[in-house]
Amino acid sequence: MYCETCGSGYTNDVMDHFQNPRNSGHLVDADGEGKTGDPECGDHIVISIKVRNQRIEDIRFLVYGCAAAIATTSMTTELAKGKTLTEALNITDDDVANALGGLPENKLHCSLLGPTALKNAIQNYYDRISDFKKCLMYQD
Amino acid sequence: MRQVYLDYSATTPVKKEVLEAMLPYFTEKFGNPSSLYGIGLSAKSDLSEARAKVAKLIGTDEREIYFTSGGTEADNWAVIGTARAKKAKGNHIITSKIEHHALLHTCEYLEKEGYEVTYLDVDSKGFINLTDLENAITDKTILISIMFANNEVGTIQPIKEIGEIAKKHGILFHTDAVQALGNVPIHAHELGIDMMSMSAHKIYGPKGIGALYIRKGVVIPNLLNGGAQENKRRAGTENMAGIMGFAKAAELAEANLDEHIESITSLRNYFAKEITSKIEDIDINGDMEKRLPGNINLTFNYVEGEALLLYMDAKGIAASTGSACSSASFTPSHVLRALGLPLEKIYSSIRFTVGDFTTKDDIDYAVEEIVKIVEKLRSFSAFNKERTW
Amino acid sequence: MRQVYLDYSATTPVKKEVLEAMLPYFTEKFGNPSSLYGIGLSAKSDLSEARAKVAKLIGTDEREIYFTSGGTEADNWAVIGTARAKKAKGNHIITSKIEHHALLHTCEYLEKEGYEVTYLDVDSKGFINLTDLENAITDKTILISIMFANNEVGTIQPIKEIGEIAKKHGILFHTDAVQALGNVPIHAHELGIDMMSMSAHKIYGPKGIGALYIRKGVVIPNLLNGGAQENKRRAGTENMAGIMGFAKAAELAEANLDEHIESITSLRNYFAKEITSKIEDIDINGDMEKRLPGNINLTFNYVEGEALLLYMDAKGIAASTGSACSSASFTPSHVLRALGLPLEKIYSSIRFTVGDFTTKDDIDYAVEEIVKIVEKLRSFSAFNKERTW
Ligand SMILES: Cc1ncc(COP(=O)(O)O)c(C=O)c1O
Ligand SMILES: Cc1ncc(COP(=O)(O)O)c(C=O)c1O
Ligand code: FES
Ligand code: FES
Structure with a gap:
């Protein structure tokens, strides 16, 4: 299905992650939640994370998007799971695309969705703990 | 699976009967219909029978059927041809927002040359509004091109009413009937259609063959210049196998x-x-x-x-x-x-x-x-x- | 008899192997190569292989091959396309008196629009004179179109020399190679050809399919507007069976x-x-x-x-x-x-x-x-x- 010449079609890894997405769903007791969307193609993503000792202990995603959006987000969660927050923040769109063996030219932008939502989720985690700290300080 | x-x-897919009608034209009956000897002359008479079958499906005369390489060429020819033919009268074309790209991109191409195009809105079901259409007409309007039926949502336009409006204002009316052909009864004369695009591969015929119906008396310049084929209006050695396939598909569509x-x-x-x-x-x-x-x-x-x-x-x-x-x-x-x-x-x-x-x-x-x-x-x-x- | x-x-006539290569595309493999599902995607990759086979016969890159409905469309596209693309530079075209009607009538059509065309004389054997050609060039010249080999008397023109003259003066060079294809070794890049017309039915392929080779970097507007086929340069659902037949015919021609x-x-x-x-x-x-x-x-x-x-x-x-x-x-x-x-x-x-x-x-x-x-x-x-x- 994937054409080396023009880069059209999807690799087997993309198709695998698309058809068997890893870590799909939503964590109801998440420590952080991040969203992102691409207004051009209408794709949207929500990533929720559970954090223990500065590590991503659990991660889930929801997606409204094309095959590439589903596969790249699935791969993002695989790459992020078990990583420290700093390591997770360093995951790039290229990392995701490479881990899937490449993406068609017109689908490269999809690989940005996962890392962006992940960053937003980590940011949200930090926002929450600083709020929590603020809250504790206030009580002091 | x-x-x-x-x-x-x-x-x-091409129907079995259609493929059978095509096969001889690749091998034994491979003659060029412009040739004067046996296999050329018999190709020529087969061509005329084929034209009659397509004409019958849309209720026109066979001399009003011009074979093209498909729906896209027919759309381009009708619109560009009318634009060139009616240059002296005006430069305004009316079409709709839901046409096929073959029509829309042809209009955009003409806009770059200075033609003006009104793209009519449609309602939530996909119908154009006849009052909008009539209001859009100016004395520079040379063509109304509204598709017979839409390829995405299937909406069938009020073709007869559009034909009447066009006639009342003395404007040529083209319709892209690529999707309607073989799926809706079409009588081009009764519907007041001046030009109509068709394509064989949507009615169980082969890809790469279609036709433009041009009502008798309507004159537009050629899109493809060259040999004297198609009554000198569309040059290029006739795609005989394709035409025979289209004709068979039209015959089956008409019968059933x-x-x-x-x-x-x-x-x-x-x-x-x-x-x-x-x-x-x-x-x-x-x-x-x-x-x-x-x-x-x-x-x-x-x-x-x-x-x-x-x-x-x-x-x-x-x-x-x-x-x-x-x-x-x-x-x-x-x-x-x-x-x-x-x-x-x-x-x-x-x-x-x-x-x-x-x-x-x-x-x-x-x-x-x-x-x-x-x-x-x-x-x-x-x-x-x-x-x- | x-x-x-x-x-x-x-x-x-279509060769047996050619017909065999075509047949699946009427029935099982009838998918539209623009579709995203199985039979569409496989049609798309077959299309790319077919393009490569035609490219190989003329020594070009497959991305330089654009399928058309035949030699006539290719001629019209090259000449009208260049005329439109180079309008700002000039309005003068040089061709010969012995071109095919597909070329001559296209030039006449452009003359009516104000383009100027020089029709070079040929000698008693049918050769153009290279000095005449060079003398005919003005700073308004935008295209030299000289056929590779003549369809009536078979004369093969000095294509390489014409290519050099065109290059020296920065003018685009088109050649109608409909008759030469498969009958003369052709290496379009080495011969300095910018555009070249081909037709399948002259090399034991089907009628109604051909191609225009357009050298990388040469930009001319589309003749047929519409869908995104042929890298957005030639709209219309691909004539898959025809293309596969053309490709097979090209492959056989190249091998033998x-x-x-x-x-x-x-x-x-x-x-x-x-x-x-x-x-x-x-x-x-x-x-x-x-x-x-x-x-x-x-x-x-x-x-x-x-x-x-x-x-x-x-x-x-x-x-x-x-x-x-x-x-x-x-x-x-x-x-x-x-x-x-x-x-x-x-x-x-x-x-x-x-x-x-x-x-x-x-x-x-x-x-x-x-x-x-x-x-x-x-x-x-x-x-x-x-x-x-
Ligand atoms: C409404 C409509 N018009 C035109 C076309 C173009 O026809 P073709 O593919 O034969 O060029 C199509 C289908 O592709 C169509 O659905
Ligand atoms: C030299 C030449 N150019 C162009 C053409 C036209 O090609 P087609 O019939 O494929 O349109 C022909 C033959 O018909 C030809 O011999
Ligand atoms: S070159 Fe790969 S499918 Fe087109
Ligand atoms: S198409 Fe835009 S995210 Fe996939």
Whole structure:
């Protein structure tokens, strides 16, 4: 299905992650939640994370998007799971695309969705703990 | 794996009888119809019979049929030809926002040359408004080009009324009937159509052959210049096998039109009923009365179309997000946009078209699989009834 | 009755292997290559392989091949496209007096719009003069279009030299290679060709499919507007069966080019030798060295060509007075006129072309019958050596 010449079609890894997405769903007791969307193609993503000792202990995603959006987000969660927050923040769109063996030219932008939502989720985690700290300080 | 093809609007397989009608023209009967010897002359007379069969399907004279390389060439020829022919009269063309790209991009090409084009709005079902049409006419208007039936939502326009308006104002009327041909009764003369585009591969004929009907008396310059073929109006050695295939397909379509419409309509309605009763939150786009018999266009809310198509493909089910030629480009359908659908609904919409080889079993299999797929995709969708953006 | 086809320049029968390569695309593999599901995607990758095969025959990159509905469309596209693209630079086109009508009538069409066209003379063998060509160039010249090999007299032009002149002056160079393809080694890049027209039905492929080679970097607007096919440069659902047939024909031509040229040349020479030795007062038109291998063009003095053709047809022998597309119009060949033949010789001239299915036996039969026919016609001709007009 994937054409080396023009880069059209999807690799087997993309198709695998698309058809068997890893870590799909939503964590109801998440420590952080991040969203992102691409207004051009209408794709949207929500990533929720559970954090223990500065590590991503659990991660889930929801997606409204094309095959590439589903596969790249699935791969993002695989790459992020078990990583420290700093390591997770360093995951790039290229990392995701490479881990899937490449993406068609017109689908490269999809690989940005996962890392962006992940960053937003980590940011949200930090926002929450600083709020929590603020809250504790206030009580002091 | 089971294969269920539900994309007859994109293209159709060639019917057995059609292929049989074509085969001799590749080998024994390979003569050039312009040649003066035996196999040339017999090709020439076969060509004239073929023309008569296509003419019969649309109720015209055979001398009004000009074979082209397909619907796209017919659209380009009608619009560019009229633009050149009527230059002295005016530079204004009226069309609609939901035409095929073959029409829209031809209009855009002419706009760059200084022609002015009015793209009529359509209502939420896809119909143009006849008062809008009449209001858009100026004394510079040289052409009204409104498609007979839309390729994405199947809406059938009020062609007869448009023909009357065109006639009243002395303006040429072209219609792209690529999707309507063989699916709707068409009598071009009675409907007041001056030019009409057709394509064989939508009616179980081969790809790469079509025709433009040009009413007697309408004069437009050639799009393809060269030899004296097609009564000197369309040059190029005739695609004899393609033409014979088109003619056979037209003959079959004409002979079985009523049954075809009846059986296709009932299959389509069965599919629509089944799928909307088994999956909640589906919208039907377009009109259910004035609609192409095989077409249904559905919005699967909260599920993205491309993902849905690929999951369906993995189960052997073929359908598409819109017109085939733009499906690879991921631009949201200009047709659904014109119907007023918001982006997220456009991206969740799929066109299904049933055809002569579709069975009730096919539909049952497709519905069963689609139910499971939609369930799965919705289980991890970023959207649902409660969770909107 | 025995059938001897000696008009391979008009059109060729489709070879068995070619037809076999086409057949699946009418039925099982009928998918639209723009579709995203299985049968669409596999059509897309087959399309890319087909493109590569055509590219290989002419020594170009596959991305430089754009499929069209035939040689006529390719000619129209190259000339009209260049005219539109280079409007700002100039309005002058150089071509020759012996081009195919697809080229000449396209030029005439542009002349009506205000373009200026120089039609170069040719010498008595049909060659253009390179000094004439260079002298004709002005700073308004935007295109040189000279056919690779002529369809009536077979003369092969000095393409490489023309390419060099075009390059030196920064002018685009198009060549109509419809007759040369598969009959002459062609390396478009090395020959400095910017655009080249091809047609499948002259090389044992189907009618209604051809291609325009457009060198990378050359930009001309589309002739057919619409869908995103052919890298957005030629709209219309791809004629998949036709394309696969063209590709197979190109593959066969490429693999057997040397043998084909050798065997066809020797058959043609045998025919020429036999007929000129058995019938007196025959002239050979064109050049015997730089000539299409299968072509011979003969003037049967004192005998009218159409009568000769019809007598031949009655014996199952097919040949023609000139290009097929004008043979029905009885206008004297513009090519023979350009070579300087007087009218009475033009009306007495016949083109014979042998091809891959011609046998020595066919030639013997044809010669035997033609000898009798010419004898008979001359016996009551108004003209002879003594009795001229
Ligand atoms: C409405 C409409 N017009 C024109 C075309 C173009 O026809 P073709 O593919 O024969 O060029 C199509 C289908 O592709 C169509 O659906
Ligand atoms: C030299 C030449 N150019 C162009 C054409 C036109 O090609 P087609 O018949 O494929 O349109 C022909 C033959 O018909 C030809 O011999
Ligand atoms: S070159 Fe790969 S599918 Fe087109
Ligand atoms: S198409 Fe835009 S995210 Fe996939």
